[in-house]
Amino acid sequence: MKLKKLFTSESVSEGHPDKLCDAISDAILDECLRQDNKSRVGCECYATTNHIIIGGEITTKAKIDYRQIARNVISEIGYDNIRYGLDYRTCKIDVYVKTQSHDIALGVDRFGAGDQGMMFGYATNETKGYMPLPIVMAHKLVRVATNLRKENKFKWARPDMKSQVTIDYTDLENPRIESILMSIQHDPSFKKREFKQYVLNEIMIPVAKSFNMNCDFKYYINPTGKFVIGGPKGDVGLTGRKIIVDTYGGSARHGGGAFSGKDCTKVDRSGAYMARYIAKNIVAAGLAEKCEIQLAYIIGKKEPASVMVDTFGTNKIPESLILQAIYDNFQLEPAQIIEKLQLDKPQFRQLAAYGHFGRSDINVKWEELDKVNDLKKYLNEKALNLVN
Secondary structure, three states: OOOOOEEEEEEEOOOOHHHHHHHHHHHHHHHHHHHOOOOEEEEEEEEEOOEEEEEEEEEOOOOOOHHHHHHHHHHHHOOEEHHHOEEOOOOEEEEEEEOOOHHHHHHHHOOOEOOOEEEEEEEEOOOOOOOOHHHHHHHHHHHHHHHHHHOOOOOOEEEEEEEEEEEEOOOOOOOEEEEEEEEEEEOOOOOHHHHHHHHHHHHHHHHHHHOOOOOOOEEEEOOOOOOOOOHHHHOOEEOOOOHHHHOOOOOOOOOOOOOOOEOOOOHHHHHHHHHHHHHHHHHHOOOOOEEEEEEEEOEOOOOOOEEEEEOOOOOOOOHHHHHHHHHHHOOOOHHHHHHHHOOOOOOOHHHOOOOOOOOOOOOOHHHOOOOHHHHHHHHHHHHHHHHO
16 A cells, blocks of 8 residues: 655644734733844743733833733633633733843843744645645634634634645645644534534535645544533643644754744744745745745854755755855844844734734734845846856
């Protein structure tokens, strides 16, 4: 029997307890930046049954009502009934926030990196957004389901949802959906058969068709039988625990840090955004079909400790030349990254669910392709110089 070449990615909805925490942390970050774009923010959140804890290190001139921001986010996501285990009106919210460590601030104030670390960016020509197919499909499934729930079209559905997509890459020229899994929290009074038929016919099949993919996939809907207890009541939530969901679904490596709740002096976030920006422009310029970039930084230092490029054998020109093009066409100091990608502006709450990359529904600087022509021109000039 010939074994298939399968790859799987997952996503979760904004109502997943970890994503709820990401949203609260990023909403607080946005409000800090809205009032004071020099804010230093490292905000963490913990969620359990009708109880939210907010903590971290925040230095800002902004006047922040942490509890009200959290209640607004909880309400927007749809936790408005104590039967769900969380109600924005009655939940207890504790706040434990202190100012940023002076030792860390010393490095940042010199416009160096706010921490040590390594981070990755990735791009592939597999989809229009230069993202891997499995994670893009997984995001769309939970996003469509969430929108239908909020429009009151999806009966019995509650906020907490997960998806999983397995793609068969045995024939690289003709990938197929092997299976789709969705676990969706629901009211206890739901009608199982009607619920599953709705998920298949109104969510799974339309999403598959939107990618021009096959519809004869295996499907699994709430395979344990029911999913009534969910959200922070079913499992505690923590900021920064869904890092692979946030990036490339496992198709590429991930650095050591999460994104949500961090201002962009933290290179965990800004470096990852810049690495994606570089990789996407390289693939869009036709220099490779796939590209992974690694950046690494030393706390308090401006220049990256290292820059690495890997095109997985899909490069059209030598990787050494691509690496030189990166050094000559992209500014990699943390302060330069923040300025180029406008990372001192409030924009992060919208990224807390459904991924930080490849999003066609929002405009962010690290998804722009404004370096494509520069890269092509640079490499043409290099080629002419080699001939001459």
